[in-house]
Amino acid sequence: MASLRDIKSRITSTKKTKQITKAMEMVSASKLNKAEQNAKAFNPYMEKIQEVVASIANGGVDVDHPMLKSRPVKKTGYIVITSDRGLAGAYNSSVLRTVNRHIHERHSSKDEYTVIPMGRIGRDFFAKRNMPIESEITGLADQPDFADIKDIASEAVQLYSDETIDELYIYYNHYVSAITQEVRGTKLLPLTNISTEATQPKSSYEYEPDQDTILKALLPQYAESLIYGALVDGKASEHAARMTAMKAATDNADELIDDLTLSYNRARQAAITQEITEIVGGAAALE
Amino acid sequence: MKTLTVSVVTPDGPVLEDSFEMVSCKSENGELGILPGHIPLVAPLTISGVRLKGGEQSSELIAVSGGFLEVRPEKVTILAESAERPSDIDLERAQRAKERAERRLQTKQDDIDFKRAELALKRALNRLDLKQGS
Numbered sequence: 001m002a003s004l005r006d007i008k009s010r011i012t013s014t015k016k017t018k019q020i021t022k023a024m025e026m027v028s029a030s031k032l033n034k035a036e037q038n039a040k041a042f043n044p045y046m047e048k049i050q051e052v053v054a055s056i057a058n059g060g061v062d063v064d065h066p067m068l069k070s071r072p073v074k075k076t077g078y079i080v081i082t083s084d085r086g087l088a089g090a091y092n093s094s095v096l097r098t099v100n101r102h103i104h105e106r107h108s109s110k111d112e113y114t115v116i117p118m119g120r121i122g123r124d125f126f127a128k129r130n131m132p133i134e135s136e137i138t139g140l141a142d143q144p145d146f147a148d149i150k151d152i153a154s155e156a157v158q159l160y161s162d163e164t165i166d167e168l169y170i171y172y173n174h175y176v177s178a179i180t181q182e183v184r185g186t187k188l189l190p191l192t193n194i195s196t197e198a199t200q201p202k203s204s205y206e207y208e209p210d211q212d213t214i215l216k217a218l219l220p221q222y223a224e225s226l227i228y229g230a231l232v233d234g235k236a237s238e239h240a241a242r243m244t245a246m247k248a249a250t251d252n253a254d255e256l257i258d259d260l261t262l263s264y265n266r267a268r269q270a271a272i273t274q275e276i277t278e279i280v281g282g283a284a285a286l287e
Numbered sequence: 288m289k290t291l292t293v294s295v296v297t298p299d300g301p302v303l304e305d306s307f308e309m310v311s312c313k314s315e316n317g318e319l320g321i322l323p324g325h326i327p328l329v330a331p332l333t334i335s336g337v338r339l340k341g342g343e344q345s346s347e348l349i350a351v352s353g354g355f356l357e358v359r360p361e362k363v364t365i366l367a368e369s370a371e372r373p374s375d376i377d378l379e380r381a382q383r384a385k386e387r388a389e390r391r392l393q394t395k396q397d398d399i400d401f402k403r404a405e406l407a408l409k410r411a412l413n414r415l416d417l418k419q420g421s
Contacts (some may be wrong), residue, residue, distance in 0.1 A: 041300030048296060049366055052329055052357055146298035146368060151403075199315060205357075208330035209316045217315075217331040221368065229299050 007264040018253035025246035032239035067219045077165035081123030081234040083174035089245035092121045153224040174238035179239040289323035305390045312337040328358040385411035
């Protein structure tokens with residue numbers, strides 16, 4: 001049996017750990033709150049841009065733009081959104097596992113794909129496995145601005161326009177609720193599903209100067225905002241995942257402290273009993 | 288006087304929503320003025336200032352970095368990657384961005400960087416213009 005002092009020091013250290021996890025839980029909770037607001041602020045923009053894109057795409061006129069047409073796939077790009085820091089439960093590992101599996105299912109050689117990780121954990125994961133990394137971004141703020149990721153988003157879109165890649169997928173954790181997040185992998189480019197996901201356009205527009213010019217300017221902006229949307233969603237999931245993980249850690253610490261206190265008291269009692277027995281034994285020997 | 292509702296939205300959230308009598312902006316084909324009752328229209332905007340004229344109250348000026356104008360008979364929506372009122376523009380930051388872009392333009396490297404620097408310079412100049420004009 002561990003000595004009284006050992007148990008005591010374990011209790012103290014567990015208590016300290018609990019304080020930290022508790023603090024992290026609360027920090028994540030407030031960040032989650034903010035991330036949710038960010039996602040809400042972003043929604044009107046997304047809806048509007050989707051509506052305009054859909055009304056052009058469904059306008060009945062022939063629209064011809066490379067971003068709307070599938071072409072034979074020689075190389076695929078994957079954007080993977082992970083966090084910079086750990087301690088977020090299964091947040092990173094579930095995304096990375098899914099991406100890794102999909103890549104291995106779809107491709108046999110490293111020339112057929114390239115990865116664009118966002119977040120340090122993802123970058124390290126792919127770098128360690130010697131997978132081709134096209135470009136990367138790490139150290140993103142907890143509440144990223146559109147300007148923060150504009151460069152990498154337009155670069156990814158540019159890769160597609162240059163025909164360096166012929167498909168672009170994005171993998172991230174979709175925020176369902178504070179306790180559930182699910183991994184989502186969607187095809188970003190080419191934009192083949194616009195017409196199906198949008199409802200009937202409310203009005204038909206005049207285009208100034210013409211549809212092609214508009215599409216040329218609008219589609220990259222649309223794709224970039226999809227990437228930003230995924231990032232905002234991913235950030236909300238990250239904070240939620242971290243909050244849940246830290247809550248679990250705090251609960252575990254509580255349980256551990258209870259157990260340890262119990263065995264501490266038992267040990268204390270045993271020590272006292274032993275002392276009494278010794279005194280009584282000593283006194284009996286004197287008689 | 289009839290008015291139209293103007294809303295300016297960016298990925299970072301709505302910037303403004305109010306009624307105005309006229310919107311004048313710079314599209315890629317030139318200046319564009321929108322009055323209430325305009326036919327539905329979509330036009331790309333250049334990096335420029337958008338002027339919103341209200342009745343009695345003075346007009347508002349907004350710096351947009353590209354984006355779109357969507358017009359419906361009584362509603363105008365501006366979708367831009369960034370949009371700021373002159374009072375929200377950070378003069379120092381714009382100045383720094385301008386200098387950075389100019390430096391980059393002088394050390395010509397490859398095409399993409401050049402284009403990007405050019406756009407950055409345009410955005411910075413636009414911000415400075417509006418800030419100083421207000």
